[in-house]
Amino acid sequence: MIRKLLSYLIPITIYKNKSSWSKSIEVTWANGELVLDxxxxxxxxxxxxxxxxxxxxKIGxxxxxxxxxxxxxxxxxxSVIKTLVNEVYYKGAxxxxxxxxxxxxxANSYFNLSQIPNLSIVITDAFEFVLQANEKYDLIIVDxxxxTNMPGFLFENFFTEKLCSLLQNKGHILFNTMVLNKKDNLRNEKYCNEFYQPNFRLKTIPRVEIHNELILIERIN
Known part of the structure; x- marks a missing residue:
């Protein structure tokens, strides 16, 4: 409780490590809440x-x-899973x-992710998972x-086409992107301008929290 209160004055890091994928993993009390950086x-x-x-x-x-x-x-x-469970009250898979x-x-130790009963975690590469997937989803969140780097495959047409093929009718893709410079901005512009999938529509929510742009894709029938 003391750390939580002090975090309104200064961030307090309580865990720091690294992995084969991340140079640094930090859990910090900041403004009264735990965050992962x-x-x-x-x-x-x-x-x-x-x-x-x-x-x-925006989806609803x-x-x-x-x-x-x-x-x-x-x-x-x-965090997005916690929003789905605790704020949306989502009960599906x-x-x-x-x-x-x-x-x-x-995530399991500090954010109790393992206590969510309707959540299944698969440790694998998202690219490989999507290419091999056949199951249909109502919502796909890409994050x-x-x-600060985003893998290039996320913006390739064939990956987008495969994601769209996994959507149920009236399904949605919520794609979170980071825009730090002109190159990133041009990348997103190219992605949106070249997007063409019959029976789908795309819209963007630019400059969320300064450096992020959300791309929303909806299957309309």
Whole structure:
């Protein structure tokens, strides 16, 4: 409790480690809440939770609550999963894909992710999982970062086409991107301008928390 109160004055790091995928994994008390950070950016909770919560609100909490299956690509500390469970009151199946087992250990120890009964975690590469997947989902959340870098495959047409093929009718993709410079901005512009999938529509929510842009894709029939 003392750490939590002091964190309103100064961030207090209570755990720091690294893994084969992350140079730094830190759990910190900041402004009265626990957050998970990498070396240069927020990985879960804090600003990232606010960003993805906004995306979920744009889709609609009531609509999400009625869904049956949700896929989360990039779990980290699980903040978007906590939003789904604690704020949306989502009771359907959640499948979380995370490549870094050390991150999941931290998520279980500090954020009680393992106590969510409708959550299944798969430790694997999201690219490989998506390419081999056949199951349909009502919502796919894409939140994959290696510190401030985003893997290039996320913006490839064939990956987007495969993601879209995994959506149920009226399903949604919520894609969180980081825009730090002109190159990132051009990358997102190219992605959106070249997007073409029959029976799908795309819209963006730019400059969320300054450096993030949300891309929303909806299957309309």
């Amino acid at each position: 990498s070396e240069n950016t927020n990985y879960s909770y804090g600003s990232l939770q606010r960003i993805l919560r906004l995306g979920l609100k 909490f009531r609509q999400i609550k009625a869904m049956n299956k949700i896929l989360v690509l990039g779990v980290a500390g699980g 959640i499948t979380g894909i995370e490549i870094d087992p050390e991150i999941i250990k931290v 994959i970062f290696q510190d």
